Structure formats: C-alpha cells, structure tokens
Amino acid sequence: MKKQIFYILLFISTIIFAQKPMVKAEIDTTNIRIGEQFQLKISVDETQNVIIPKIQLKGLEVIDSTRIDTIKNSLIRRYILTGFDSGAFYIPQQQIFVKNQAFLTDSLLINIATIAIDTTKLKKFPIKSIKKEPYTFDDFRIYIYLILAILAIIGFWIYWFVIKKRKETEDAPTYRTLPPFEEAILRLNELDEKLLWQNNKIKEYYSELTEIVRGYIERELKVPALENTTDEVLAMIKDFKNLDSIETSKETIKKLKDLLREADLVKFAKSKPLAIEIEDDRRDAEFIIGHLKPKQIIEKEDELE
Numbered sequence: 001m002k003k004q005i006f007y008i009l010l011f012i013s014t015i016i017f018a019q020k021p022m023v024k025a026e027i028d029t030t031n032i033r034i035g036e037q038f039q040l041k042i043s044v045d046e047t048q049n050v051i052i053p054k055i056q057l058k059g060l061e062v063i064d065s066t067r068i069d070t071i072k073n074s075l076i077r078r079y080i081l082t083g084f085d086s087g088a089f090y091i092p093q094q095q096i097f098v099k100n101q102a103f104l105t106d107s108l109l110i111n112i113a114t115i116a117i118d119t120t121k122l123k124k125f126p127i128k129s130i131k132k133e134p135y136t137f138d139d140f141r142i143y144i145y146l147i148l149a150i151l152a153i154i155g156f157w158i159y160w161f162v163i164k165k166r167k168e169t170e171d172a173p174t175y176r177t178l179p180p181f182e183e184a185i186l187r188l189n190e191l192d193e194k195l196l197w198q199n200n201k202i203k204e205y206y207s208e209l210t211e212i213v214r215g216y217i218e219r220e221l222k223v224p225a226l227e228n229t230t231d232e233v234l235a236m237i238k239d240f241k242n243l244d245s246i247e248t249s250k251e252t253i254k255k256l257k258d259l260l261r262e263a264d265l266v267k268f269a270k271s272k273p274l275a276i277e278i279e280d281d282r283r284d285a286e287f288i289i290g291h292l293k294p295k296q297i298i299e300k301e302d303e304l305e
Contacts, residue, residue, distance in 0.1 A: 021046040023096045025105035033113050034086060037063060040079040042105060044096055050075050051097040057081070059089040060110070083112040180219035184289045187212045188282075197278050203270075205278070206263040209285055213259065216289050221246065230260040237292075245295055252291040255284040 022045040029038050044050050047070055055062070063080040070076075083089060091108040178186065191212065196205035217225040217233065221240065225233050234257055240246040241253065259281055265271035273281070 021098050021103065023098070023103040023105055025091070025094055025108060027091070027108050027110065030109060031111045031113065032083070033115050034084055035082060037080050037082045038110065040081055040091065040108075042077050042079075042094060042096070044075045044098060044103075045073070046098050047073055047075055049097075049099045052077055053095060053097070055079065055094050056092060058092070059083060059085060059087070060091065081110075083110070086112050086114045088112075180216050181289060183219075184212055184216040185286070187215075188286060188289075192282075197275075202272060202278070203266055206266040206281075209281065210260060210263040213256070213285050213288055217292065220292070221294055230257075230264055233260065247293045247295050248291055252288055256288050256292070259284050259288065 023043075025040065025042045027038055027040050032038050040055075042052060042055075044052070050068075052068065052075070060081050060083045063082055065080070066078045068075050068077045081091075088109060088111050091110065093104040093107050096103050096105065188209075191205070191208055196202075196208070211226070214225040214233065217223065217237075221236075223236050225236075228236070234253070237246070237248075237253055237256065241248060262271075262273065262277075262281060266273065
C-alpha cells in the first residue's frame with residue numbers, strides 16, 4: 001500500500017515539474033574590456049501570458065534591446081550591455097512572470113578589464129589652456145552704459161559751454177555808438193533811401209525827419225527834445241543862445257523853427273508841401289545838425305610868474 005502511494009506522488013510531481021516553463025538567462029562572453037559591448041539573452045519556453053520586466057543591473061549599462069521574438073514556442077529578448085568600470089560584476093537574477101507566476105533566471109558574472117596602455121608609443125600633446133566661454137552682451141552691459149553716460153555728459157558740456165555760448169555771442173547784436181552828428185547824418189541818408197515822400201508818404205517822411213533833428217538836439221545838448229513840443233524846444237534853444245552856451249546863429253534857429261512848424265502842419269493840419277519845399281526842408285535839417293553845437297569850454301590855467 002505504501003509503495004502505491006509513493007508511486008502516485010512521484011507521478012504527480014513529475015507531471016508538475018514537466019509542466020513548469022524553463023526561464024533562462026545567458027551571455028555571449030564573460031570577459032570584456034572597458035567600453036566593449038556584450039549580449040545578454042533571456043529566453044522563456046512559453047508564449048502565453050509572459051511578462052519580461054525591465055532588467056535590473058549594477059555597474060553595467062544597457063546600450064540597446066530588441067523586441068521579444070517568438071521562436072519555436074519560446075520567447076527570446078536580447079540586450080546589448082557594456083561597462084565603464086573595471087572589476088567583476090554580477091547580472092542579478094531577473095524576475096519573469098509567466099501566467100501570473102514569478103520565475104527567476106540564474107545570476108551571471110562578467111569580468112571587465114582595463115586596457116593596457118603602452119606609454120612608450122603614446123604620442124604626447126601639449127597641455128591646452130582652459131577654454132573661455134564666448135563673450136555675451138551682458139559681459140559688456142555696464143561698460144556700454146558707462147560710456148553712453150560719459151558721452152552724454154561730454155555732449156551736454158560741449159553744447160552748453162561751447163556751442164550755445166558761441167551762438168549767443170554771434171546772435172548778440174553789436175552796437176557801436178556813433179557821435180550825435182555822425183548818427184544824424186547816417187539816419188538822414190537812410191531816410192533818403194526810403195523814398196517816402198516820393199511815394200506820397202509825406203506825413204511819415206516829416207515825422208522821421210523831425211525825429212532825427214530832435215534826437216540830435218537831445219543827444220548833443222542833453223535836453224529832452226523828443227518829449228517836448230515845438231514851442232518848448234525853440235524856447236530851450238533861445239535860452240541856450242542867450243546864455244551863450246551853444247554855438248549857433250539866428251539863421252540856424254530860424255531854419256529850425258520853420259522846419260518844426262512845417263512838420264506840425266503836415267502831421268496835424270494835413271498840409272502837403274511841394275516837392276521843392278520838401279527838398280529845402282531836407283537841406284535845412286542837415287544845415288541845422290551841422291550848425292547847432294554846444295560851445296567848447298577851454299580852461300586856461302594862469303601861469304605863475
């Protein structure tokens with residue numbers, strides 16, 4: 001009876017083990033040099049409900065991997081591995097799921113050796129200096145702003161103290177004060193060039209003509225001849241004549257009286273003198289200017305005997 005039970009159990013276990021799928025991992029070499037590549041192959045003798053998770057490695061790197069291939073009712077996946085450190089490294093057991101059951105592959109050993117270098121044949125190269133990073137705008141930003149600020153200050157200084165001052169100097173009118181006689185003669189000549197009375201502007205002509213004469217008297221005799229009336233100006237001239245403080249004649253005073261009264265008639269009574277009369281008044285104005293002057297006071301010192 002016991003033998004029969006033993007044979008039954010042996011038969012059942014044989015069936016179970018016979019149905020267990022085979023999971024295997026293998027490499028094409030066990031020795032490589034640093035940087036060389038080798039192949040890892042994982043195969044499963046089952047094609048239904050198989051999951052091959054991402055492999056776990058220590059000290060090794062996966063360069064590439066293929067898709068899962070089906071060959072003769074088996075699944076195969078290949079990996080290209082390499083290592084960059086010398087020494088012995090294990091590819092640990094990988095967990096494969098078949099029909100929701102976990103199966104482990106064998107662990108594998110790979111030896112990575114260094115490359116022997118023949119220093120006698122090694123070509124020597126000079127030591128290269130540290131390569132600098134290329135310059136960017138930010139490297140020069142502060143210097144550019146500083147230069148722009150300096151240029152702005154220099155430009156403002158040149159404009160304010162050179163160009164503007166020079167322009168103000170050029171634009172400033174330069175006056176040369178002429179003596180009263182020269183100024184009066186100059187203004188008479190300018191009046192002639194205007195051709196006022198020739199263009200029927202007789203009132204404007206006499207206004208400017210008497211203004212020239214009055215202005216000469218005011219500057220030369222130091223009296224307000226421009227502000228006073230004709231009678232007041234004539235009275236002042238007569239007073240100067242009586243005091244013997246001017247060099248003139250009765251003829252000059254008479255011409256001045258006639259000229260001023262003629263001008264008043266033109267300006268206020270709308271009188272229109274003839275051309276010959278206007279020309280005579282022009283000559284009388286120049287005569288008055290030339291013969292009405294303050295008397296020169298010459299101081300004489302008494303000589304001590």
